[in-house]
Amino acid sequence: MHHLLNTMQAIVIHKIGAFSSEEVPLPMPAQQEVRVRVAVTGVCRTDLKIIEQGHRDLVLPRIPGEEVVGTVESVGPLTDPVWLGKRVYLYPGTACGECPSCRMGADNLCRSMQIMGFHRDGGFASHVVAPVKSLLTLPDNLSFEEAVFAEPLSCCLNALERAELKAGETLAVWGAGPAGTLLARAARHWGAEVTVIEPDSLRRRRAGGMEALAGTERFNVTIPAVGSPEAYQQALAVLAPRGRLVAFSGLHSSEAPHILNVNTLHYHEQRVTGAYGCAFRHGEEAIALIASGAIQVKDLISHRLPLTELTEALNLVRTKAGMKVLLTP
């Protein structure tokens, strides 16, 4: 494949339901921005969802990809050249830093949030432009393949924070895919007692999970990490008094209503909280947890594919035939 000097290879979504691999102009960093040569991007169910069904935050046409690590290749005007050559993780959000959400530390809920791969171009390309304030330097001992897990792990840390999970408490997680497994590992690291419910035998064995609950168990925290209304119904049914359910996985809009019974919450003083994405600080925590070995991620990599094989990568995610699928430009 030829590669002109001022162009790059990228995956572009022009309309919902389709994408193409094309040569597009090489993006130029503006003030306080850098251009990153992409080393690895992770594929997750969100990518499948935005390509096939669209997403609340998606603006077209768009280069998707929100799990990105790479090397800073050039800096924009009036931007500190110290970033040149740095190996970085890109926090996918750009928050205003001033609105009420930002001021309470929930930059992921910023009223003018710009998400890489949604509002601005993402990492399913050889290069991506990002603001300096979204960069986190990677420790030398951390490989790109491990560092790319910082994004999904950050979302899990946010969910556990929203749940106010404490050491010694019990947590049930539905689904032992990459997200469910990272949730379970992070919660065990925090000292929680974790039960994973997973119908697939291979995934279940890897996560040390169980096929189904007896129904008599009660958990302090329940988190569906699968977009299934049944998982949500179970997660509510087995919630202990003062338990917390975290709405971590979205449901199809036709399935989302009719799940909650307000009287159940009333009688048992239970809470339901949402968790969407992650804040910048979760990226710092996630990188530290992975770099120190406190949370293992390498065994979750099932496939490494070139960017041009995105169709195959999405199939692996759709059919759950793999675990974490990584793409390289």
Ligand SMILES: [Zn+2]
């Ligand atoms: Zn804000």
